[in-house]
Amino acid sequence: MTITDKMRSLPVPPGNFGLPVIGETLSFLRDPNFIQRRQQQHGNIYKTHVFGRPTVVMIGAEANRFLFSNENRYFSDGVSASAPRHVKLLMGTGAIVMQTGDKHLQQRKLLAQAFQPRSLAGYINTMAATTCNYLDKWEHTGNLNWYDELRKYTLDVACKLLIGIEANNDFGKLYENWGQGLLSIPLPLPGTKFSKALRCRKLLLAKIEAIILERQQQSTTKQDVLGLLLQARDEEGHGLSLQELKEQLLTLLFAGHDTLSSSLTALCLLLAQYPQVKEAIFAEQKQLGLEQPLTLDLLKQMTYLEQALKEVLRLYSPASGPRKAIESCEFNGYLIPEGWQVFYHPAATHQDSSIFTQPERFDPERFAPPRAEDKQKSMSYIPFGGGVRECIGREFAKLEMKLFAALLVRNYNWELVPGQNLNMVMLPTPHPRDGLKVKFWRRG
Template sequence: MRVRPPDPAWGQALGPPFPPLTSIPLPRAVDRRLLNQRWPVRELAPPPPGSGLKPVLGDAGAPLVGHTLDSMRFGVDFALSRYEKYGPVSWVGAFGQRFVLLGGPDATQVALVNKDKAFSQDGWRHFLDAFFHRGLMLLDFEEHHLHRRIMQEAFTRDRLAGYVRQFGPVLRERVAGWSGRPRLYWALKGLTLDVATQVFMGMRSSAGAAAINRAFVDSVRAPTALVRFPVPGGRWAAGLAGRRLLERYFRANLPAKRSAGGDDLFSALCQAAGDDGERFSDDDVVNHMIFVMMAAHETTTITSTAAAYHLAKHPEWQERAREESLALSDDLPGLDALNRLETLDLVIKESLRLTAPVPSLARRAVTDTEVLGHYLPAGTLVSVSPNVNHYAPEYWTAPRRFDPGRFAEGRREDKSHRYAWMPFGGGAHKCVGLYFGMFEVKALLHEMLRTWRWSVPGTYRIRWDYVSLPVPVDGLPVQLAAVYRGSRGFHQV
C-alpha cells in the first residue's frame, strides 16, 4: 500500500502538475547529442581597452529558450559540461537572459565572499521576488546584515532544542504509519511540510494546513516557469495565488503571535530583537516566514530523499547507521543524542555533495568587475554552481562515487578548499537555518532506521528533475520491511 497524505487536498497539493521534462525517455545517444550540441562561441562583452582582462566566452544555445531545457534535463551533467568546455567562467543563454556561470571553488569564492560588494542578490530577485518578496536571501549588504542578526535569535541552541522536541513526535508517528512501497520523495515531502506548519507556524494538521502547504508548493514551482505571466492555469499564476494566500494567513495570525508568543518560529520572529533592540516590522515577519518556510521544507525534503536513496543502494551503510540509531534509547532524541549519530552525519554530508539542494546561487554584478581575470560588465546576471564544485576531480577522489568516508577525520576531502563543499551557500548569505535542517534530516532518518529497512532493485538508478529544485522523476519508489527489535538485537520481519 502506498503512503497516503493526511488530507485529500494533499494529493492535489503535492503531485506534479505535468510530466517533468526529465521523465521523457530518450536513448542515451540522443541525450549525449543534446548535451554536447555545439553552438557558435561568442564573447559576453569586450573588456575595456588596456584593462588586461579576458572576455567571458560562451554561447546562447537554441533560439528563444537558450539552454533552459538542457539545464533542467541534465542538471549536474549540464553544469559539468560547461565547466569542462569553457572553464570556471563562461556565459550561457537561458530564460531569455544571458547568465555568467561561475564553477569551481576559486570562482565561487570571488562572488560569495564579495569583498568589494560587486555582486548583489538581485540575481535571486530576478527569479523569486514575486513569490518570496524581501526574504532574507534577497536582501543585500547592511540591510541583510541587520535582518540576519535579528533572525539568528530564532535559531539559538535553546530554540533549536525546542524545535527538536516539537518535531520528534510528528516524525515518529508519521514514519511508523508508512507501509508497503511508498514513493518516498512524496512521503517525505508531506512529512516535512507537516513539520514546517507545526513547528514553524504552530499550526496543527487540518484542511487549512493542507491549503497552506499547497500554497508553498505552488510558490516554489513558479519561479522557473517558462511563461512568466499569470496565464490562468499556469505555474506563474498559481505561484502568485499561493503568495497571496500565505500573506493573508500570516497577517491574520500575526497579532496573536505578537501578544502571546510561543515556541514556534512564527512567534520567535515576532519576539526576536537585535543587539540594539531592533525588531522586525509586521511586513518583515510576513516576508521572512514565507521565505523560511519554503527554504526549510524544500531543502530538508531533497536532502533526506537523497540520503535515503544512497542508504537503499548501499545497505552496508544503512546497517551501520541503524546500529547507531538502535544504540540510543527509545526516547525521542534531543540535540546531544542526534549529535552522536556519526554515521548519519557522514551519509548526509555525502548526499548533500552528490545532490546539492540548491543547484545554483544567483547574483548580479552591480558594477563592472572581474572574476579570475575575466571581465563582467555591470548588470550581468551570475549563477554560481555548487554542483561543479562538488564534482570537481581536482578536489574529490572519484567524485561520482558514494563515499561518506571522505568526510571522516583523517580524510576530510571537504577541507581541500573553503568552497569545495558548499551545500548551504557561503559568505554573508550562508544559510541561517543550516543547523535546524541538519537536525531535522538526522531525526527523520533516525526514525526511518529504527522502524524500517528499505531497499530498491539493484539496477535502479535515481534520476533527478531540475525543473525547479531537484526532484526524483519517479518519486523514488522503495520497498519497506519492518525492523523488529528483540532481546537478541534486531531483524527484518
C-alpha cells in the same frame, strides 16, 4: 593602461549563448547534467545564456572564494538583482532573499535568532513526534512514492515549527499553487498558473497574518520560529514589523521545504543503493542505544551518521543562488562584464577530484580524520552556500536530517522497487523522475 582598458582587453569566458532570446534555458532546465557537461567542454568558468541573461558559471573552491568575498563589491548579493519579474512579485520585496546591503544584514540578524543552538533544542520533540507519525504511516502503507511523501513530511514539520500550525490540505494546496507559480511562464491572464499563484500568495499571507495576530494576544511563548521571531530584537531594540514577519515566514517555509525534501529523498535513495552504509549507521545507533531519546547531546555523538549526511549533501546539493555582476571584474584571466548574471554551483564544486577522492562515489569516510577531505581547501564544500547569503536554516536542516535518519534507520528498512526511472529531474529541486518508489517495512 587604466583599469578599464586592461579589463577591455580581457576575453570573456569561453562557451555558447545558444539560441536567440531563449539562449540555453531549455537545456539548462531539462538536462540534469547541463552544468557539468558544459564544464567538461569549457572548463571551470564559462559563459552561457539562461533566463534571458548572459551568464557566467563559476565552479570550484577558488571561484567560490572570489565570489563570496566580493559580494556587494563586484556582485550583487541578492535574488532581487537577477530574478525575473514574476519571481520578484511572488516572493515580495520583504523576503530576505530579495533584500540587499544593510537591510538584508539587519533582517538576517533578527531571523538568525530563531536558528541558534539554544532555539534548536526546543524543536526536537515536535520534529521527533512528527517523524514517528510519518514512519508509522509509511510502515502501514508498505509501498511508497517516497518523494511525494517526504514533501508532505517536510511541509508538516515546517508548518508546525515555523508558524505553529498543522499542514492541513487547505494551507498545503495554497502553498503548492504559489510554489508552482515561481516555476511558471508568467502570463498575467486569469486562469494561468501565475495569476493563481499571485492569488494564493495573498491568501497565504492573510493566513499567516491571522496566525501572528492571534499569537500576539497570547501570554505564553510557543517553542517555534514564530514565537522566537516575535521576541527577536536588534541592537537598537527594533523587532520585525507585521509585514516583515509574514513575508519572512513565507520565505522561510519556501527556502526550507523543497531543499529538505530533495536532500531526504537523496538520503533514502543512497542508503538503498549502499546497504553497507545503512548498516554502519544502524550499528552506530545500536551502540548508542536504540531506545535512547534523541537529545542534542546524543545527536552530537552520531559521528558516522553525520559523515553520511555530509556525503549526501555533497553528492546531491539541492540549492544555489544567482548573483549579478554590478561592476566588471577579472577572474582567472577572464572578464566578467558588468550586468551579467553569475552562478556558483555547489554540486559541480563537490566533484573536484583534486579534493574529493573518486568524487562520484558515496563514501562517508572521506569526512573522517585523517582524510577530512572537506577541510583541505576553504570553500570546496559548500552545500549551504557561503558569504553573506549562507543558509540561515543550515543547523535546522542538519538537525531535521539527522533526527529523521536516526529514527528511520533504527527501526525500518526499505528497498527500491525494480524498473523505476532514477534519473534526476531538477525542478523544483533534484529528485528521481519516478519519485523514488520503495517497499518499506519495520526491521525484524
